[in-house]
Amino acid sequence: MIRPLVIILICLVAFFRCAQQVSPTGGKKDTLSPNLIQSIPANKTVNFKESKIQLFFDEYIVVDNINQKLIITPEADNPYTYRLNGTSITLNFKKQFQDSTTYTLNFGDGIKDFAERNPAKNLKLVFSTGSSLDSGRVYGSLKDVQTNKPIFDALVGLYNISDTLNVSKQKPYYFSRTDSSGVFSIENIQLKSYKLIAIDDKNRNMLYNAKDEKVGFWDKTIYAGADSIHYNLGMALSDNTPLKVQRTIPKVNNYGVMFNKNIAQVEVKFAGQDSLPYMLENGNSIKFFNVQPHSDTTVVNLTVTDSLNVSTDLEQKIAFLPPRAKERQKDPFTLAQKPEQGKALAKSFTYHMIFNKPVQLLDGDKIELLADSVSRQPLKGLSYKWNKTRNELTINAQSTARDTIKWELPKGSVISVEGDTLPKTLIKHPVIKDEDYGMLSGTVMNTDTSVAYIVQLLDEQYKLIDQHIGTTYHFIHIPQGKYFLRAIFDSNKNGRWDTGQIEKGIQPEQIFYLPEKLLIKSNFELNDINLILSTQ
Template sequence: MLRIIFFAIVCLLIFERCAQQVTPTGGKKDSIPPTLVESSPLNKTLNFKGKKVELFFDEYVVVDNINQKLIITPEADNPYSYKQNGMSVALTFKNPFKDSTTFTLNFGDAIKDFAEKNPAKNLKLVFSTGSSLDSGRVYGTLKDVRTNKPIFDALVGLYNVTDTLNITKQKPYYFSRTDSSGVFSIENIQMRSYKMIAIDDKNRNMLYNAKDERMGFISKPINAGTDSVAYNIEMFLSDNTPLKIQRTLPKVNNYSVVFSKAIEKVQVTFMNKDTLPYLLEAGTNLKFFNVEPHPDSTLVKLTATDSLGKATDFEQKIAFQPQRGKERQRDPMTFTTQPEPNKPLDHEFTYKLILSKPISKIDDQKITLITDSLTHEPLSAFKSSWNANHNILTIQAKSFAKDSIKWDIPKGSIISVEGDTLPKTFLKHPVLKEEDYGLIKGRVTNADTSTRLIVQLVDEQYKLIETSYVTNYTFRHIPQGKYYLRVIVDRNRNQRWDTGEMDKDLQPEPIFYMPDKILLKANFELNDINITLPK
């Protein structure tokens, strides 16, 4: 009897397993996107007065993040809900559409097939609430002015031409987003004049955030439907927000003034006889050091200049926290170098020692340059200079080493304004071997002799490698690798690239790239690598 029962249980398990549904194997993967077979209203319908739009497809579909991906132009400010039902998607709008206007609904990749999630291609619906369709069109490309790379998913907007345009508060009337090649196209728009502006629009609110979003613009109003040219917009960062003191950080040893954005330089004027050492950290943090004796508080005037060259004045009271206990706890003194430790050095080189505190005393007899562990030369034998804040020492040095160059910095040879020092430090660098590096040489052609140019070599990540301020350039001791060559038109002759400002109708300084990437091999010279500027 037990055997019969056991046999019956086994059979039931086998039959149950056989009855389970499993996904069939084999066969071709569905790679065909869903096709729109009908819509309500029909594409290019005139005199549409409804509040519901419905799309019908040839297969089952799903909706993917439609609130972010559906672009409706002109900007309707008309909330909607959607319903997906098998092979159809319906959108119900809260209000009727504006009268006598052509609307375009561009769905992007918001609707996909159910099985393989293939997005419907070029899914767009156009209709008019008036008796005709608007036929204006503008198109073009976006790229980053610093890298020359196309910008994906940026917003290109057409704004009404007014004297009070504020893109931090006003949304564009028509807009589109760029594809992966940086290409945009805005169609079925009214044929009239617009202001064309592009923004990153990272949070997709269609408003410009100057602190962390790039922007670009066409200086003159564009005429939709009459201009046949492609518009090429170069985007750039331009933080034009007012400079403010964001907060202060009082401590026993120091007092920091933190600005709301990075500043290029700051001038400090002490309003009484007291003075304090200070330095600018990380571009935003102005730190004053508590060096006795000094009053309980010190009043200073600050003139801070931001990256746009705008200077702003502040008055600030510097007041340190009172000391508790007998011993003052200091932040340790740290440093960095340029070049970095272990980077090869040529026989003649410029060296920077960058310290975290202003320095009150340095013993240039004890600090020595050691050549191949045999020759010791004191720092005093070389030309050196301090920056204005006395925390960066620049050294012009020379060595005849064959293998290695070392800096020997004994403990106590560098004393900060707080009275502390570095521990005994060795900085070692191999001697640069010519055969491990290459040379790139050329000139800029077609250049206006009255224009100041800057030639730059950058790597594949657009990190700056070398700079030349003459048009016949030579870049020596370049590591093997791939590089780009670019030319900056230095309009204001300040030997740096300057960004643009839309409020002043000022475009960024132009940057021209050599179209082809440069491949440099070790122990190799590339001559006549010339850049021809457009006329």
């Protein structure tokens, strides 16, 4: 009697195990978006005077961050609450809409079906509180000036024309957001003139934050007619916030003055008889060094120029901390190089030695350039120059090395303004083998001979590889890979790209890209890759 019972139990266990492993079968996956079957008011209704809007769909729905995704133009300043009821949603606005105005409610992907979260497509409702619908339209596209890429989800606004327009404090009257292709369209707007401005609007407050957000604008006022032109806007970061001292860092050996933004250059004038060595550091600060003699408090007048070429005059008092011991502990004296140690060098090269303190003494007889440990050239016999603050040395040299280029800096050959020296230093670089690299050459072709050009080669991450100033270029020693080629219209001929200034109506300097990436191969040269362009 035992065996049949055991068999029955085994069968039952096997049955339940099999039952647990089989997943229930369902119907075909829902891939359809919810369809709007009715709205109150109906689309393109006129003389609408209510403050409640209802939408009815053909299936159960949910909302997804509707407070962010629902775009109402013109900007209504009319708070609302919403209520879901299965297949419908009701929006209750606190106030009635402004009279004689056409409104557009664009829901984006804020309403989705309940089962699979498929968003309702092209869900938009237009109505007028007056007797007719506005028919104006403005459309176009946005691109990043520096990368030539479309910008997604940027705010494109139409602003009423005013002498006091300030986009950091005023929201647009009409607005839209760009799609993944950078395209925007603002419809059903009043037929009149506006200022067209686009901002990155990362925090989605509809106000321009110059510190962090890109901006683009049309030079002139535009007219929003029924047949608008296509507006192409370029966007760039343009930090026009006033330059100021963000904080100071007093120490025993040095005194740091840090600014709220990067600076391009600085002029330093000392009051009275004082003078202190100084240097720029990290792009946004000046460091003064405690080198005697000087007053207990040293006063300096600074003229600081930012990346927008805006200069600001500041007075700064410098007071070092008193030493805690008889002997002051100095920061180590260090050296960095460009190219970095270990990077391959051509036999003809430009080299940068960057010190973390201004240099008081450099012995050009003791510092030597070595070629394969066979020949030695003293720095004194090479072409070199200091930057203004004597912490960066630029060297132009040629070497006869076949395998290795070396720099030898004996101890005591470089002495800082604090009197300390580098330890004995040996820097090594392999010699570039020409057959491992490619070359690229061509011409910028433009009928406007008054314009200066900067031709740049960039890798796929938009990192600058090399540049030439002028209408012809010849890039050598390019590692194999894919690259972008672009030309900058250097309108002010300062040798760099300058961003725009919306408050002065100045556009960023134009950048023209070769449409396709270039494939550079080892031991291969691309010639006559010409950039044919014209200024706008």
